[in-house]
Amino acid sequence: MSRHSRYPGYDVWEEHQHWDDHTKKIVGSRRTPQVSYAFFSQGEALLMQTIVRVLVNDHRLEVLTYVIQHLDDSLASPIGEAQRKVGVLPKKQLYRKGLAGVDAESHARYGVDYVVLKKEEQQAVLRAISEGETKAADAWSEVDSVTFFKRILRDAVDACYSHPLVWSDIGYGGPAYPRGYVRVEKGLTDPWEAKASET
Amino acid sequence: MKHEGGVTHHSVHYAGHRSNDMNQRKYADEADVCIVGAGAAGGVLAYDLAKAGLKVVVIEAGPFWDPQHDFASDELSMRRLGWQETRLVDGQDPLRLGHNNSGRGVGGGTVHFTGVFLRFHESDFMTRTLDGVGEDWPIRYQDLAPYYDRIEREIAVSGPDHFPWGAFHGPYPYPVREPISANAQLFREACAKLGMESVVAPLAILSGPFDGRPPCINRGFCNQGCMPNAKYSGLIHHIPKAIQEGAEVLSDCMVTEILSEGNRVTGVVFSHDGQSYRQRARVVILAGFVVETPRLLLHSATPHFPDGLANSSGWVGKAIMPHSSHDVYGRLPEEVRLYKGTPVLSLSQHFYETDLDRGFARGYTLIAHGSRPVAMAGAIAAEREDGSFLWGQKLRETMLDYNLYARITLVGEVLPHPDNAVTLSGLTDEYGMPVPKVTFSYQENDKKLYKHAIGQMNRLIEAMGGIPEHVVSDTAHLMGGCRMGSDPQTSVVNEYGQSHDIPNLFIAGASTFVTSGGANPTNTVMALAARTADKLIEAMKQRSV
Numbered sequence: 243m244s245r246h247s248r249y250p251g252y253d254v255w256e257e258h259q260h261w262d263d264h265t266k267k268i269v270g271s272r273r274t275p276q277v278s279y280a281f282f283s284q285g286e287a288l289l290m291q292t293i294v295r296v297l298v299n300d301h302r303l304e305v306l307t308y309v310i311q312h313l314d315d316s317l318a319s320p321i322g323e324a325q326r327k328v329g330v331l332p333k334k335q336l337y338r339k340g341l342a343g344v345d346a347e348s349h350a351r352y353g354v355d356y357v358v359l360k361k362e363e364q365q366a367v368l369r370a371i372s373e374g375e376t377k378a379a380d381a382w383s384e385v386d387s388v389t390f391f392k393r394i395l396r397d398a399v400d401a402c403y404s405h406p407l408v409w410s411d412i413g414y415g416g417p418a419y420p421r422g423y424v425r426v427e428k429g430l431t432d433p434w435e436a437k438a439s440e441t
Numbered sequence: 442m443k444h445e446g447g448v449t450h451h452s453v454h455y456a457g458h459r460s461n462d463m464n465q466r467k468y469a470d471e472a473d474v475c476i477v478g479a480g481a482a483g484g485v486l487a488y489d490l491a492k493a494g495l496k497v498v499v500i501e502a503g504p505f506w507d508p509q510h511d512f513a514s515d516e517l518s519m520r521r522l523g524w525q526e527t528r529l530v531d532g533q534d535p536l537r538l539g540h541n542n543s544g545r546g547v548g549g550g551t552v553h554f555t556g557v558f559l560r561f562h563e564s565d566f567m568t569r570t571l572d573g574v575g576e577d578w579p580i581r582y583q584d585l586a587p588y589y590d591r592i593e594r595e596i597a598v599s600g601p602d603h604f605p606w607g608a609f610h611g612p613y614p615y616p617v618r619e620p621i622s623a624n625a626q627l628f629r630e631a632c633a634k635l636g637m638e639s640v641v642a643p644l645a646i647l648s649g650p651f652d653g654r655p656p657c658i659n660r661g662f663c664n665q666g667c668m669p670n671a672k673y674s675g676l677i678h679h680i681p682k683a684i685q686e687g688a689e690v691l692s693d694c695m696v697t698e699i700l701s702e703g704n705r706v707t708g709v710v711f712s713h714d715g716q717s718y719r720q721r722a723r724v725v726i727l728a729g730f731v732v733e734t735p736r737l738l739l740h741s742a743t744p745h746f747p748d749g750l751a752n753s754s755g756w757v758g759k760a761i762m763p764h765s766s767h768d769v770y771g772r773l774p775e776e777v778r779l780y781k782g783t784p785v786l787s788l789s790q791h792f793y794e795t796d797l798d799r800g801f802a803r804g805y806t807l808i809a810h811g812s813r814p815v816a817m818a819g820a821i822a823a824e825r826e827d828g829s830f831l832w833g834q835k836l837r838e839t840m841l842d843y844n845l846y847a848r849i850t851l852v853g854e855v856l857p858h859p860d861n862a863v864t865l866s867g868l869t870d871e872y873g874m875p876v877p878k879v880t881f882s883y884q885e886n887d888k889k890l891y892k893h894a895i896g897q898m899n900r901l902i903e904a905m906g907g908i909p910e911h912v913v914s915d916t917a918h919l920m921g922g923c924r925m926g927s928d929p930q931t932s933v934v935n936e937y938g939q940s941h942d943i944p945n946l947f948i949a950g951a952s953t954f955v956t957s958g959g960a961n962p963t964n965t966v967m968a969l970a971a972r973t974a975d976k977l978i979e980a981m982k983q984r985s986v
Binding site: 244245247248261262264265268269296297312321322323324325326327328332368372391392395399400401402404408411413414415416417418420421422424426427430435436438 | 510511515525528530536537540541620623626627775776782823830833834836838841843844
């Protein structure tokens with residue numbers, strides 16, 4: 243596993259002039275997200291952002307702001323969630339009650355809100371939730387903590403790995419229309435793709 | 442009109458006419474044939490039947506996409522190509538639906554499929570006879586062979602000169618794709634090391650110009666909608682051709698009920714922008730895939746058919762099957778760059794046929810499978826085979842090595858079981874229809890099969906010089922739920938997709954599959970649709986339906 247990007251000088255957004263307009267618009271909007279919430283309260287948004295920071299281990303405000311905005315948009319949207327397991331609350335309720343559960347768990351363990359915990363404590367609370375080893379029994383009576391954890395992890399990761407800053411970190415060439423990829427075989431790269439720095 | 446991202450979508454489409462005016466429908470009085478669903482099966486049927494001079498109306502729940510303006514090179518935003526409406530899932534192994542296995546919009550699943558275009562083998566049609574598992578189909582491979590030939594020619598499938606497995610050995614109409622991606626090369630080299638044959642994948646993706654469309658540019662976003670139109674979809678091929686031949690397509694129109702009188706269907710009710718409309722037809726074909734087709738039948742129960750229309754057998758909704766589709770991600774010492782090129786460019790069917798020494802019946806296909814960041818990070822974080830989660834620093838550090846990963850994916854046969862089923866739940870959706878419940882649990886043979894496959898995928902990663910690090914639990918495709926058969930007591934339709942109960946009701950698409958095979962199903966879906974079209978044209982000429 244790598245501690246640092248293998249592609250330190252690479253910025254995939256620098257290639258956006260070569261992308262089709264629709265893609266440019268979608269990806270560009272992630273770089274300058276609005277900060278207005280239709281689903282989250284201010285308190286929930288701050289809590290969610292703190293949780294996401296721990297889940298994806300990314301501390302950049304640009305990335306976190308976009309992830310929270312994306313989660314808020316999808317929670318406010320009437321579009322369905324494709325599938326929901328029998329017995330699991332609809333997504334909106336799952337988030338609302340689950341977020342309350344995170345704070346309740348934080349209080350049960352440390353006596354304070356989640357957002358003011360130390361990093362290691364925040365990790366410990368999420369670990370307990372992910373393993374179903376919760377202490378705040380009342381807060382988790384309607385919500386299975388593991389189901390909640392899986393949901394927020396998947397949603398946070400989906401959004402985080404859609405941000406062009408993260409694409410740059412991992413050396414993802416990304417959108418390639420209309421130009422396509424020409425040199426696709428082993429060991430080959432197109433001139434504009436990320437090149438790993440010598441380590 | 443629907444406005445999405447600045448694009449105007451019309452809903453009424455026929456030659457020389459595109460509007461959103463439901464009062465200007467071409468066949469408002471009555472059509473010969475009404476097809477519900479404009480996907481892989483619906484497209485083939487619409488084109489073939491319109492070409493034969495029949496008055497055809499296709500009704501599709503989703504939009505009539507415009508690839509240049511609606512599609513994008515982006516994983517997250519293009520999930521909307523799947524059926525996102527919430528379904529309940531249940532069972533020991535609840536399925537992921539949506540973009541994972543369904544389409545919504547003209548072209549259906551073909552808009553976002555990987556384009557892998559395989560035939561079933563002879564053994565797939567007779568698993569009961571050969572292996573004592575599953576059920577036999579009412580047809581044999583030879584019944585379908587001419588239709589496989591025809592569909593592959595019609596859409597210029599590219600593939601190898603020699604295909605080593607099954608009954609068909611090539612050549613394909615168009616030459617094999619080249620070059621292939623690093624991931625596909627590594628897979629083939631690893632297969633060779635372990636004594637397994639492999640091929641460059643047969644694909645519904647052009648290797649040269651065809652029918653005004655260009656060859657593939659290896660953009661890599663097959664699952665997000667092809668923008669150059671190099672990949673086949675019903676949206677850019679069969680549906681526009683059907684319209685040229687006189688068919689009418691109604692998009693953004695959700696069919697909510699099948700109308701019937703006694704043991705005849707008379708048409709359908711559909712909803713558009715909150716308004717209800719009727720479409721009368723001499724023949725109705727349901728081509729709405731494995732969840733919506735049974736749902737519509739169960740919801741259209743009548744005093745004559747109290748357990749659901751065309752359901753005297755009780756088999757409507759039963760014996761649905763996904764493919765087991767586990768992935769192994771392995772880290773290599775050199776860069777692979779999984780994002781580059783067509784996602785699937787090589788595969789092996791070395792383990793396709795039953796070998797009882799392996800301890801299970803039937804088999805599978807292994808494919809070299811590209812992956813983009815959202816798919817990979819989401820899967821290794823939250824869909825791990827052992828049920829654990831990967832998050833925080835470990836996830837981030839793993840993804841910093843994204844370009845070093847290779848991936849292999851399973852397409853594994855899942856045997857039919859009556860408890861794996863689509864039923865109606867007590868919830869209702871925005872149309873007032875009951876929300877479907879989709880129940881699925883792997884059975885013993887299925888589990889042995891995918892465990893064997895995971896072992897082989899691990900070996901292949903090691904043969905690449907890599908370390909198999911992440912095993913992801915997933916499924917792909919859906920089949921069954923309205924299976925075909927000769928016995929009206931134990932099947933819903935006959936070998937042509939005609940209902941045993943209602944002679945002017947047909948079902949097309951993957952829902953009629955009896956078994957799942959161990960290969961991507963789209964070629965078989967389209968070949969079966971072409972066979973149904975031939976039968977129906979003949980029957981309608983003789984006025985026997």
